[in-house]
Amino acid sequence: MRKAGACALVAATALLAGSVGLRVTAADPPDRWWQPGEGRVFPTRLDYADPTGVIRVVLDGGPMATQGHPFFTAIGPNGRACVTCHQPADGMSLSAASAARQWERGGPRDSLFAASDGADCPSLPQDARASHSLLIDHGLIRIARPWPPRDLNGKAISPDYKLEVVRDPSGCNLDPKWGLHSADPHISVFRRPRPVANFKYIEAMGFAYDPKAGLPLALDPETGKPVSGNLMADGRVPSLTWQMRDAAGAHLAFARKLDQGDIARILDFERHVYVAQQRDDRGGMLDADGAEGGPEQLRISKPGRLGSQGVPVWSEFAKWEKPDPQARASVSAETLAFRASVARGARIFRDKTFLISDSAGINSPIGFGNPVRNSCVFCHNMSQMGMDVAPGQVDLGTTNRPFADAMPHLPLFRVTCLGKPHPHYGRVILTHDPGYALTTGRCADVGRITLQSMRGLAARAPYFSNGSARDLRGVVDFYDRRYHIGYSEQEKQDLVNLMSAL
Known part of the structure; x- marks a missing residue:
């Protein structure tokens, strides 16, 4: 499928494989960042240090020459390619740390x-750091959505709510050229780039319908086939092609x-890339001593189902809970303690229940009950991935007040329902x-995210x-506050350790 010259392959693999002991610093070599058009060879296995250990990218069927490849080549005038915002060292996404490092290296150029x-x-003014603060400091890309919303054919949707700007720190929503009241009205929101990897799972369909809405699955207008609905944050496209x-x-300004x-x-590349944490500084290799972590397991496994229907979520770390004598004798006490924490975190994730309330996509519209008692796996239920096997979007409150923390760097909008009030x-x-x-035009969908x-x-x-x-502890703390779970300090640390090992 993918070929490269032998000499180029040897040289590139030696250069890119990465050192397991490398730490992330401002002085990291430039090959950590993939610029468009470099022409490197993408190896079968690619390791990069991250804050807790090593992330590994596996290219099934690799290595692959990237010279002239459309994922790695800038076709438009802004010099970007897909790889610009989907960096291997960042798990095929983009970290705020990498964005800040690139500003220090090249600035607006x-x-x-x-x-x-x-x-x-x-x-x-594009030369000023402050003009790029949301990307540099928070890893956020500006997403400009048309207002009123439009369907895939560009036809306007009449929303059942009114949208007003309350706060606009970027100035873009009130900008005379780019804002809501311009000749071409758009609303600017700011979001994290989603990882381009593990699509075997992301495209999988665990249901024949959307259980969050009680409706049939959406169909791809081009193929007529059902789609998973798990690609974009706001569900605005049905497939990878779209x-x-x-x-x-929107992002690459391609000239054609x-x-x-x-x-x-691009599809061939994206569908063969697998990403996961491979090594932890405290826990060692995440596929060692009976564990089945790391991206290689993702490559060979089939998309998982609900824990009640198949392999339980994060069961790949079950053998770390009670290691055998040989494993106990071969690693340090610190390693054993970390591994035990990861295994406990997996059990807490699966088994500790709490009341989930006022969350569209869960408590409404079809109604599992409000509140409903369940655990993290109610939504994060796909074995090996922790995403939702059910299509559709959920509102956890991360973007809406009163649940969202005050974020003065982000815009704030007032949404007024014109018909029925929002259920929560x-x-x-x-x-x-x-x-x-912003995709459906329905007030009941405000805040719902994939x-x-x-x-x-x-x-x-x-x-x-x-x-x-800002960090994984912040994720746990948000859920703890939002749903009044009452995690102990040990439980919080166990969950953080689990997530850092994924």
């Missing part, structure tokens, strides 16, 4: 900071449309990002769609 979405607003077209225009050959090559917020909602409602994969988390902070959790 780096294509990452293209005015269209790498700036807080295109109208700001996502490529959306990104080519992607042709079928380009799309086929009432008629008026304050939100940093209306989410799925759940992400949980693999490779350690390499791609910050977390949640709006980057509101």
Whole structure:
């Protein structure tokens, strides 16, 4: 499938394989960052240090030459390629730390900071760091959604809510050229890039219908086939092919449309990339002593189902809970303690129940009950991935007040329902990002976001769609506050250790 010259392969593999002991510092070599058009060879296995250990990228069928490949080549004038915002060292996503490092290295000349979405607003002075603060400090890309919403064919949707700008720190939502009241009205929200990896799981369909809405699965208008609905944060595209077209225009400013050959090559690459944490500084190799962590397991496994229907979520670490005598004798007490913590975290994730309330996509519209008692796996239920096997979006409150923390760097919108009030917020909602409602035009969908994969988390902070959790402890603390769970300090640390090992 993918070929490269033998000499080039040897040299590239030696250069890129990475050192397991390497730590992430500002002085990391430039080969950590993939610039468009470099022409490197993408090896079968690629390791990079991250804050807790080593992230590994596996290319099934690799190595692959990237010279002229449309994922790695800038076709448009802003100098960007897909790889710009989907970096291997960041788990095929983009960390805020990497964005800050690139600003220090190249400033506004780096294509990452293209005015269209790498700036807080295109109208700001592009040479100033402050004009790119949301990307540099929070890892956020500007997403400009048309207002009113449009369907896939570009036809306007009449929303059942009114949208007003309450706060606009970037200036873009009130900008005369780019804002809501411009000649071409758009709303600017700011989101984290989603990982381009593990698509065997992300595209899998665990249901024949959308259980969050009680409706049939959406169909791809081109193929007529059902789609998983788990790709974009706001569900605005049905398939990877549509996502490529959306990104080519919105983020890459491609000078020409992607042709079928380009799309086929990108699809072939994306569907063969697997990413997961491979080694932890305290726990050692995550596929050692009976554990089945790491990306190689993702490559060979089939998409998991609900824990009650198949392999329990995070069962790959079950053997670390009670290690055999040989494992106990071969590793340090610190390693054993960390592994035991990961195994406890997996059990807490599966078994500790709490009351889930006022969350659209769970407590409404079809109604599992409000509140409903369940655990983290109620939504994060796919074995090996921790995403939702059910299609559709959920509102956890990460973007809406009163659950979302104050984030003065983000815009704030007032949504007023014109018909029925929102089932959980009432008629008026304050939100940093209306989410799925920007796709459907429905007030009941405000704040609903597509759940992400949980693999490779350690390499791609910050977390949640709006980057509101600076670290993994922030993720646990949010859920603890939001649903009044009452985690102990030990339980919180166990959950953090679990997530860092994924």
